Amino acid sequence: MKHLACILGLSAFFSQPALAADLAPGSADSAWLLTATALVLFMTLPGLALFYGGLVRTKNVLSVVIQCVAVTAVVSLLWLAVGYSLTFGDGRDAQAWIGGMDKIFLNGVGPSAASGGVPEQLFFLFQMTFAVITPALVIGGFAERIRFGAVLIFAVLWLLAVYVPVAHWVWGGGWLAKRGVMDFAGGIVVHLTAGVSAVVAALVLGPRRGFPHVSMPPHNLPLTAAGAGMLWVGWFGFNGGSALAANGLASSAILATHMGASAGALAWMLVEWLRYGKPSVLGILTGMVAGLGTITPASGFVSPVGAVCIGLIAGIVCFFATQWIKRGLHIDDTLDVSPVHGVGGVIGTLLTAVFAAPALGGLGFSSDTTIGGQFAAQALGVVSVGIWAAALTWVILKICALTVGLRVEDEHETEGLDLASHGERAYNE
Numbered sequence: 444m445k446h447l448a449c450i451l452g453l454s455a456f457f458s459q460p461a462l463a464a465d466l467a468p469g470s471a472d473s474a475w476l477l478t479a480t481a482l483v484l485f486m487t488l489p490g491l492a493l494f495y496g497g498l499v500r501t502k503n504v505l506s507v508v509i510q511c512v513a514v515t516a517v518v519s520l521l522w523l524a525v526g527y528s529l530t531f532g533d534g535r536d537a538q539a540w541i542g543g544m545d546k547i548f549l550n551g552v553g554p555s556a557a558s559g560g561v562p563e564q565l566f567f568l569f570q571m572t573f574a575v576i577t578p579a580l581v582i583g584g585f586a587e588r589i590r591f592g593a594v595l596i597f598a599v600l601w602l603l604a605v606y607v608p609v610a611h612w613v614w615g616g617g618w619l620a621k622r623g624v625m626d627f628a629g630g631i632v633v634h635l636t637a638g639v640s641a642v643v644a645a646l647v648l649g650p651r652r653g654f655p656h657v658s659m660p661p662h663n664l665p666l667t668a669a670g671a672g673m674l675w676v677g678w679f680g681f682n683g684g685s686a687l688a689a690n691g692l693a694s695s696a697i698l699a700t701h702m703g704a705s706a707g708a709l710a711w712m713l714v715e716w717l718r719y720g721k722p723s724v725l726g727i728l729t730g731m732v733a734g735l736g737t738i739t740p741a742s743g744f745v746s747p748v749g750a751v752c753i754g755l756i757a758g759i760v761c762f763f764a765t766q767w768i769k770r771g772l773h774i775d776d777t778l779d780v781s782p783v784h785g786v787g788g789v790i791g792t793l794l795t796a797v798f799a800a801p802a803l804g805g806l807g808f809s810s811d812t813t814i815g816g817q818f819a820a821q822a823l824g825v826v827s828v829g830i831w832a833a834a835l836t837w838v839i840l841k842i843c844a845l846t847v848g849l850r851v852e853d854e855h856e857t858e859g860l861d862l863a864s865h866g867e868r869a870y871n872e
Contacts, residue, residue, distance in 0.1 A: 472688040473561050476569055479684025483572035486677035487515055487579050494670030494732075495583055496869075497663040498778050502859020503587045504662070504869035510591070514579045514598045521602055522571045524548060529603070530570070530610045539617040541608055560688055569684060570610075577606050577633045583778030584641025585648050588856050591864050592847035600839045605636055605832050613824070623809055623817065624824040625799065627696065628685040630740025630792040631824050638785015639829050640836040642768070642776055647840045648850055650775035652857065664724050671728040675704055678735045682742040696742040699750035700735065703742070706751045707734020710758025726762075729783060733761035736787035741795040746804030753794050757787050789825050796821045 492511040496504045518526070528546035546552055552563045578598045610632050612619040619631075626632060651659065661667055682700045686693035711730020716722040737757035738750050745753065764782035768774050776782070796818035799805035808817050843849050850856075855863035862868060 472690075473565060475689035475693065476561050476565050476684055476687060479680035480565070480569045480572055482677045482680025483569070483576065483684065484515075486674050486681065487511060487572070487576045490670050490673030490677055491576065491579055492670070493666050494674060495586065495778055497665070497667030497670060498583075498661045499586055500659060500859070501662045501870060502861055504861060505865055505867050506591070506860035507582065507586055509865060510582050510586075510594050511579050513591075513595060514582070515575050517595060517598050518575045518578060518602055519571055521599060522567075522574050526574055526602060526607055527552075527567050527570065529607045531566075531615050539621060540612070541617075542611050542615050566687070569687075573629060573633060573681075574602060574606060574610070577629075577637050578602060580633070580637035580780055580784055581640045581644065583780040584776045585644045586777040587860065588648055588651050588850055590848055590851055591860075593843040593849050596843050596847060597839055600842065601640065601836065604835045604839060605640065606632070609636055609828050609831065612828075619824050619827070622823060623812060623820045625744060625795050625808075625817065625821065626740045626792065626824070627743035627795075628682045628739045630737075630788045630795070631828050634736045634739060634784040634788030635792065635825060635828055636832045638781045638783070638788055639832040641780035642774060642785065643833050643836045644840060645774050645776040645781070647837065647844075650773070651777070652853065654775045655770070655773050661725060668724060668728060671731060675731060675735065678704070678739075682739055686743060692743055698747050699738055699742040699745055702747050702750040703738025703754035703757070704731050704734040706754025707731055707737065707758040707761075710734075710755045711762050712758075714759055714762045729765070729779065730758040730762070733757045733783045733787050736784045737761070737791035737794075740788070740791045741798060744795055744799035744806050746798070749798035749803055749805060753791060753798060756794065757790055760790055761786050789829075792821050792825055793818065 488511060492508045495507045495511070499507055525544070525547050527549070528544055529542045532542035532544060532546045549564070549567065552567060554562045554564050578601050581597075581601070582594070608617075611617045613624055613626050613632050614620070624631070653659070678700050679697045683693045683697040686696055708727045708731035711733065712722045712727040715726040734754040734757050738745075738753050741753055742750070761783050764786040765779050768776060768782050769779070774781075796808075796814055797803065799808065799817070800814050801807045812820075840849060851860065851863060
């Protein structure tokens with residue numbers, strides 16, 4: 444009987460709903476979301492891996508690459524097991540703080556079960572790519588000095604304690620959604636959580652040896668430029684796919700995305716040019732990413748002109764935020780995650796309340812909400828999620844420190860993580 448029970452249990456565990464003749468209620472919508480899913484995954488691998496890889500020093504390139512790959516794999520399996528269910532499952536909590544356990548291991552989720560006009564399995568996949576890239580972004584805050592084991596534990600705990608609850612609050616019908624918070628594709632869920640967590644991680648781990656007195660320039664800007672180009676293209680799936688349909692909203696979001704990125708790139712370049720006398724490749728690429736991150740929460744709600752305004756503000760504000768955090772506060776957020784993604788996420792989330800107004804060409808707000816009322820809702824989302832992400836990230840890092848340790852030894856940091864942690868070199872003579 445024990446063996447029979449085991450067999451029946453495994454059968455239920457691995458079973459999936461039978462394939463239906465019509466797998467997709469809307470084939471065009473499904474085709475677009477399949478494409479968008481591939482584009483968003485493409486942002487992490489190889490996009491973010493190359494972007495970050497070019498920004499670090501030669502001795503740490505492979506450490507960043509393996510961290511991106513490992514986080515992708517770990518988060519994907521965890522999203523299958525419980526992440527998706529806790530985010531989009533049927534929660535029983537009256538306060539809507541977390542989803543339920545009804546969809547663990549995709550229980551009841553098959554290729555023919557529709558969610559928003561597309562198969563729910565496809566919706567699961569699309570949302571999984573968001574869950575993957577968010578903790579991967581945080582890597583930039585502690586690059587070049589963290590133990591690889593700590594990265595793995597951090598990714599698991601951070602996904603469950605930070606990303607999943609916040610995604611449920613905003614996108615899963617949670618308490619922020621009930622208060623009317625607008626976040627089309629992740630200004631709060633992705634960029635704010637990643638930016639806040641990155642700066643907390645930078646503070647807990649402390650600066651790299653020699654910072655800020657020793658120059659630590661990017662080792663390969665062409666590699667960074669290639670990764671940045673992949674991010675720009677992939678972001679069309681990130682924002683456009685969030686429409687969940689091949690329709691005008693998707694094209695509007697992609698148009699806003701491109702305009703925001705273009706404006707952010709040029710704004711950063713011009714400010715840097717005026718301040719230092721020369722425009723840099725690193726500057727224009729960083730401005731582009733700042734524009735992309737900042738337009739994300741507003742992309743489905745604003746006009747192309749509104750997107751340009753948001754991008755211009757992003758390029759200017761994120762430029763000075765980077766200077767202040769690195770040179771003013773001497774916080775070693777290695778790859779500027781907090782001033783670019785964190786500050787950008789805050790700006791974009793708040794400006795959504797302004798540029799989504801019909802008077803400025805936006806799609807407007809729900810019910811009788813005014814700009815002031817929507818701004819208050821957006822600010823509530825920013826403050827509450829910022830505090831949550833900061834507090835839980837600190838706790839998670841302390842758990843990592845008590846278990847496998849956080850920071851590599853001084854001699855390993857000097858040698859470089861590629862050799863010390865992984866026994867490989869990126870460039871062999």
